[in-house]
Amino acid sequence: MKRFLCILLSLITLSTTAGAQRSRLLGSWNGKLEAGGSSLTLVFHFTTDSLEKEQYFFMDSPDQGAEGIPGEIVLLDNDSVSVTIPMLGAAYQGRLVLHEVPQGSRPSGEIQGVFTQMGMQFPLVLQMGLPVLNRPQEPQSPYPYRSEEVTFSSGADGAVMAGTLTYPVGYDDNSSEPGHIPAVLMITGSGSQNRDEELFSHKPFLVLADWLARHGIASLRYDDRGMGESERGTVEITTQTNMQDALAGIRYLRSLGEFDKVGALGHSEGGQIVFMLGAAEEADFIISMAGPGMRGDSILVEQNRLILTKSGFTPASADNYGRVLAAMLRMKVDGYSTDSPEALVDSLITALDAQNMPFGSAANLAAVWSSVDDPWMLYFLQSSPARDISQTTCPVFALNGSLDLQVPPVNLEHIRRLLPDGPHHLIKEYPGLNHLLQPCTTGMPAEYGRIETTIAPEVLTDISEWILSLQPQ
Structure with a gap:
């Protein structure tokens, strides 16, 4: 689940008028911010317009999957930099320390400086260039198998x-x-992603497609609506729309007449969609990777409670936040409207005696109220997979990681309870894996990009062996 319940901000890069000369600090710089016992990769980008009259700054936080965070340049000359990042309440000041380089060459050195946020200061040294991320599972060509580009039309609107x-x-x-x-259709999680389900510099579906091909299984992965080469279409995008897209993919695979079994594999939201396909008897088998077994609003409440607790807040304060959030989401689903989200949140805090909450919770909850009006979120909040799970009779492999904080493993218990008995079902919780099925330490989303493993090898092995076990012997 790529979507987090957070303030939706427009990433519009701000600019400042450049001085008379071009700064030699232009380009990309990266460094590690060490704070609170954890390490976070930051990337600063300094660039200009085509006439080199305006200078621009924006920041990436690849470990958190954030790109293009806008900033303002206070100073950028040949050896000094001062920038602010209003969206984060942060600033950075640094100075270039050069190494020995030939006359006229680009600088070889580092920017030594201080990153400030909410009154706290942290040393931050930046090296020129983009960070090199090691992704050992990502396949490299030439491949020992054949792939081809294909298209199919969605039944939702013909996209x-x-x-x-x-x-x-x-x-x-x-x-x-x-x-x-056998052939498998791959369905991504929430949020718009390309066919590789690329996020946090990982490409899970590319890794999975390569693994399956090397173990006798065909696969089809596709770009989400409006991503890559897929059309945006004309309909509002909800889980129901995404299911219609996936259904078209399943039927396309069947139309080829090349595969004896056609199944569906979905991650996160895709793990809910596979049960929709299963209940409609459109898939010969389904694999739900970290898929929901509970109603959407319940998942978001539990997600926020777990992440707050993991972030160091007391369980009591995290529970209070969850209670207010749950009440607020119920009101949103029921169609309640208000011109003052702040007053609404304050009234809920008082009514629920929930004053003991993490710092800044009231403002955050007010922002959440304003950010959940899009059709996808409103559909998700009130959608429950229970009916589809209970009506699925094809073989099911449902899996989750014990440290998944976004779709917690309690969802597996709901799937186990709702799913009709079947001889080929496999429901498995993997110790020490997160929402992306990576081996991890805490399960926090901030770890995703720092972990080199894209999908735990035991998960890949279990998926291919389970699919092949369904084949006639």
């Missing part, structure tokens, strides 16, 4: 979806007989 169909190793030399191999 054309674009994707990659990957055949297993040996398919073209008849070692894998056409019509006797």
Whole structure:
């Protein structure tokens, strides 16, 4: 689940008029911010317009999946920099320390400075260039299998979806007989993502497609609406719309006549969509990776409570935040409106005797109220997968990590309780894995980008072995 309940801010880069000369600090710089026992990668980008009259600054926080955070340049000359990031209440001041370089060359050195946020100061040293992220599982060409670009049209509005169909190793030399191999449609989580489900510099679906191809299984992954080469279409995007897109993908795979079983694999929101396909008897098998088993508003309340507790707030204060959030979301779903979210939040805090909450909670909750009006979120808040799970009779593999804070593993228990009995079902919780099914320390989203593993190897193995176990012997 890529979506977090947070303030939605427009990332509009602010500018300042440049001085008479071009700064040699222009370009990208990266460094590690050490704070509170944790390390966070930050990337600063300094650039100009085409006439080099305006200088611009924006920041990325790749470990948190945040890009293009706007900033303001206070000073940027040949050896000094001072910037502010209003959105974060932060600032940075630094000075270039040069290494020995030939005359006329670009600087080889580092910016030594101080990052300030909410009155706290942290040393931050920036090196020139972008950070190099190690992703050892990401496959590199040439590949021992064939892939082709394909398109199919969604039944929701006819929007054309674009994707990659990957055949297993040996398919073209008849070692894998056409019509006797399984195929899997991959469905991403919430938020707009490309066909690789790329997030936090990881490409889970690319890694998964490569693994499946090397183990005798075909796959189709596709760009979400408005991403990559897929059309945006004309309808409002909700989970129901995304299901219609996935259904078109399933039917496209069947139309090829090359696969004896066509299943669906979904991550997070995609893990809910696979049960919608299962209940409609459109999939021969389904795999729900960190998929919901509870109603949407309940998931968001539990998600926020767990993340606050992991962030160091007391369980009591996190519970109070959750109670106010739950009441507020119920009102939103019921159609309640207000011109003063702040007054609404204050009244709920008083009514629920929830004054003991994390610092800044009232302002945050007021911002949350204003940010959950989009069709996707309103649909998600009141949607429950219970009916679809209880009506799914095809083989199901539902999995989750024990440290998943976004769709907590309690969802697996709901799936287990609701799912009709079946001889091929597998419901499994993996110790020490997070929402992306990575081995982790805390499960916090801030870890996702720092972890080199894209998907835990045991998860990949279990998925391929389970799919192959469904094949006729």
